[in-house]
Amino acid sequence: MEAKGFFAIFLALVSITGAFSATFTLRNNCPYTVWPGTLTGGGSQLSKTGFVLAPGASSSVDAPAGWSGRFWARTGCSTDSSGRLRCVTADCASGRVECNGAGAIPPATLLEFTLNGNGGKDFYDVSLVDGFNLPASITPQGGCSSTTCRSNINSACPSELSVRGAGGSIIACKSACEAFRQPQYCCTGSFNTPQTCPPTNYSRIFKNACPQAYSYAYDDSSSTFTCAAGGNYVITFCP
Numbered sequence: 186m187e188a189k190g191f192f193a194i195f196l197a198l199v200s201i202t203g204a205f206s207a208t209f210t211l212r213n214n215c216p217y218t219v220w221p222g223t224l225t226g227g228g229s230q231l232s233k234t235g236f237v238l239a240p241g242a243s244s245s246v247d248a249p250a251g252w253s254g255r256f257w258a259r260t261g262c263s264t265d266s267s268g269r270l271r272c273v274t275a276d277c278a279s280g281r282v283e284c285n286g287a288g289a290i291p292p293a294t295l296l297e298f299t300l301n302g303n304g305g306k307d308f309y310d311v312s313l314v315d316g317f318n319l320p321a322s323i324t325p326q327g328g329c330s331s332t333t334c335r336s337n338i339n340s341a342c343p344s345e346l347s348v349r350g351a352g353g354s355i356i357a358c359k360s361a362c363e364a365f366r367q368p369q370y371c372c373t374g375s376f377n378t379p380q381t382c383p384p385t386n387y388s389r390i391f392k393n394a395c396p397q398a399y400s401y402a403y404d405d406s407s408s409t410f411t412c413a414a415g416g417n418y419v420i421t422f423c424p
C-alpha cells in the first residue's frame with residue numbers, strides 16, 4: 186500500500202477508536218465538600234459537567250481525542266428556597282449540580298488542558314488568571330511533570346482583592362484584572378503582548394505563593410506543562 190493511503194487509514198482508525206483520549210480522575214483532598222465543574226472549550230461537553238465530591242471522594246470522566254477545556258471546584262454550595270443550587274465560590278450559575286456548558290464565575294482556580302495539541306502533545310496548567318478559590322494540582326499518570334498550586338492564597342490575599350464569606354473570612358482572591366479592570370492588569374489595549382504586559386505587584390503575590398501556576402495572562406514560560414498525548418490525569422483539590 187502507498188504510504189499516503191496507509192496514513193489516511195491510520196488517521197481514520199485513530200479517530201474511530203478514539204486513540205489519545207484521556208481519563209481525568211478528580212479527587213477531593215479538602216476537609217470540606219467540593220462541587221467540581223467541567224467546561225469544554227469548543228464542541229460538545231463531557232459526559233459529566235458537574236458533580237459533588239465529599240472529602241476523600243474521587244470521580245472520573247473521559248475526554249475524547251483532541252479535547253480542550255477546564256476543570257474547577259465550587260465550594261459552599263447549597264440549595265436555595267426556589268430549589269436552585271448556589272455556591273459561594275466558583276459558581277457556574279446553572280442552578281444545578283451539572284454546569285451544562287456554563288463556566289466558573291471568578292475567582293476560580295482553573296485546571297486547563299489541551300489534549301493532543303501541537304506536536305502530538307498534551308498541554309496543561311493550573312491557572313490563577315481568573316483568581317484563586319482553593320489549592321489544586323494536576324498529576325499526569327506515567328512520568329510527566331506535575332503542576333500544583335498548594336498554597337492557600339486566601340491567607341496572603343490583599344484586602345482589595347479579597348472576597349469574604351458570610352462569616353467574614355476570606356474565601357477567594359480576585360485577580361487584579363477582575364478587581365480593577367485596568368489594561369495593565371488584564372493585558373489588553375497597549376498591554377496586549379507578552380513584552381508590554383510584565384508581571385505586576387499583584388500578579389507577584391500569586392506567583393510567589395504558587396510558582397508553577399499562571400499568575401497573569403502572559404505568564405506562559407513558567408506555567409505551561411506538556412506530556413506526550415495519550416496519558417491520563419489526576420486532578421487533586423487541596424493537594
Ligand SMILES: *[C@@H]1O[C@H](CO)[C@@H](O)[C@H](O)[C@H]1NC(C)=O
Pocket residue numbers: 343386387
Ligand atoms: C500595587 O501597586 C499599586 C500601584 O502602584 C498600588 O496602588 C498598590 O497599593 C500596590 N499594592 C500592593 C498590594 O502592593
